Amino acid sequence: MPEPVPQDLKAPEPEHCPGPQSEDAGKGDACTGCANKEICESLPKGPDPDIPLINERLKDIKHKILVLSGKGGVGKSTFTSMLSWALAADEDVEVGAMDLDICGPSLPRMLGAQGETVHSSNSGWTPVYVADNLGMMSIGFMLPDEDSAIIWRGAKKNGLIKQFLKDVDWGHLDYLVVDTPPGTSDEHISVNSFLKGSGIDGALIVTTPQEVALLDVRKEIDFCRKAGIRVLGIVENMSGFVCPGCHGESQIFKATTGGGEALSKELGVPFLGSVPLDPRIGRACDNGESFLDLYPDSPATTAILDVVDKLLEAVDAE
Amino acid sequence: MKTIVVLSGKGGVGKSSVTLQLALQLASTNAQVGVLDLDITGPSLPRMFGVENYKVLQSHSGWLPVRVSPQLQVMSIGFLLSDRGNSVVWRGAKKTGMVQQFLRDTYWGDLDYLIIDTPPGTGDEHIALAEEIKTVDGAVIVTTPQMVAINDVKKEINFCHKVNFKIIGVVENMSGFKCPHCDECTDVFNSGGGEKLCKELGLTLLGQLPIDPAFVETVESQKIVQMYGSTSMKKVFEPVAKAVEDKVQATGVEQLST
Secondary structure (H helix, E strand, O other), X not given: OOOOOOOOOOOOOOOOOOXXXXXXXXXXXXXXXXXXXXXXXXXXXXXXXXXXXXXXXOOOEEEEEXXXXXXXXXXXXXXXXXXXXXXXXXXXXXXXXXXXXXXXOOHHHHOOOOOOOOEEEOOEEEOEEEEOOEEEEEHHHHOOOOOOOOOOOHHHHHHHHHHHHHHEOOOOEEEEEEEOOOOOOHHHHHHHHXXXXXXXXXXXXXXXXXXXXXXXXXXXXXXXXXXXXXXXXXXXXOOOEEOOOOOOEEOOOOOOOOHHHHHHHHHOOOEEEEOOEOHHHHHHHHHOOOHHHHOOOOHHHHHHHHHHHHHHHHHHOO | OEEEEEEOOOOOOOHHHHHHHHHHHHHOOOOOEEEEEOOOOOOOHHHHOOOOOOOOEEEXXXXXXXXEEOOEEEEOHHHHOOOOOOOXXXXXXXXXXXXXXXXXXXXXXXXXXXXXXXXXXXXXXXXHHHHHOOOOOEEEEEEOXXXXXXXHHXXXXXXXXXXXXXXXXXXXXXXXXXXXXXXXXXXXXOOXXXXXXXXXXXXXXXXXXXXXXXXXXXXXXXXXXXXXXXXXXXXXXXXXXXXXXXXXXXXXXHHHHO
């Protein structure tokens, strides 16, 4: 497999680097004296020549949904896997799940594809199929061993994301669900700019009820607005916990400021629902099994399916 | 001054929460503590310390962090934003610049401990941190009990080895939830992951912190700095902080003798 290196920069980007691909590359104040000046100046400018290739590659994908959250550990990957299982429950629907979390890919484990390797053919990299109609692709598959740390600067991540979008042979898909890392940085800017041309249906925002999480989620929604990504809705995860012993309900992460629902009202975005914390969800994810199939009568399953329905309505309402 | 870095490969496991508790606990022993928040795109510390509306002041000697108590100062990008909902959409190079500026230009005065909170992963902020400060007295790794978290944490440990951060030990957060109705403890996020990880890699398990809704609520109400002494989490966290303190002080001696 070719090592995905986007630019062969001689030195790390300086503090106020305008970005090697920007119009000002090689011309900014920070470029004076930078070892990369000449390389940046000579890089192709203007529209990225790879974008038409990405558009071509993804043209048979009907819907693309990003799963975002400013905060880590709120359940982006869990929800991505649930959404994928739920969509793939219909045999006639082709689903792809893509993991863009380069430093901490969780989807392979959650979808039961841990330890698989990606095969490359003439037509590109073939996704790993965890069900007949559910393919998945993650950076996790390309690491030499499971535990090695990916210590990459942003520019290198962008290159890999581009290659991901350009080279993975998804074929025809009804839905591509894209899991992202927390934050609003390189991965998010890149995936948005690379996918803009082929069309993103929108973003599903995942949060937990506490204000500490909502604070970061506000930022993510602000990012979506700036980037022109439609917010399909907010789902509140880990809201409420039903004790398996006494069936008493308690709020582990108390929504002192009204939780996801109040936030969606405040920002004028749809609220898709709350999913209670069921300890079996974590266990099913650790084992790479579909929680929805294992525990169809759990209140969490009902809540998740309800959210998926509302989400699909939002996608179709476009 | 001792520098302690709080790390985790996984997001939302409680890095900021552990940073908060460690800072409050060390400060309660009369040490001067500085807390630096390196999470550029999702700073949580201003909210957690209850100083969300404060601003950083510029002085001749550099940026003056926000003082939360006579013992405790905090620096975060959150103090530099004009609105709390504003997003910081920055690529790596710019984040690197910000991290360097925080590390170089913050005027802490005399500190006994500098605790550095980090974003999840092993990205630009971490590389910048490792390049900028050569002397980290120890790293505290935070995890939750699930395998999914453990996987990411292993990567972070690898990162620590690569950049020569000494690992003090592992804190397993969210390990069990005691139902307020029947007092039965449920492993909400699976169990035993932290212990297994420590055994496998020969690390010290500094402690297992249960989910305490009362503590979460106190933090949410932004009164934790005043109320910390009376929370039940203090008792649970005390030995963790003590272990960190002992290990960090011990590494100092080791460095002197070599």
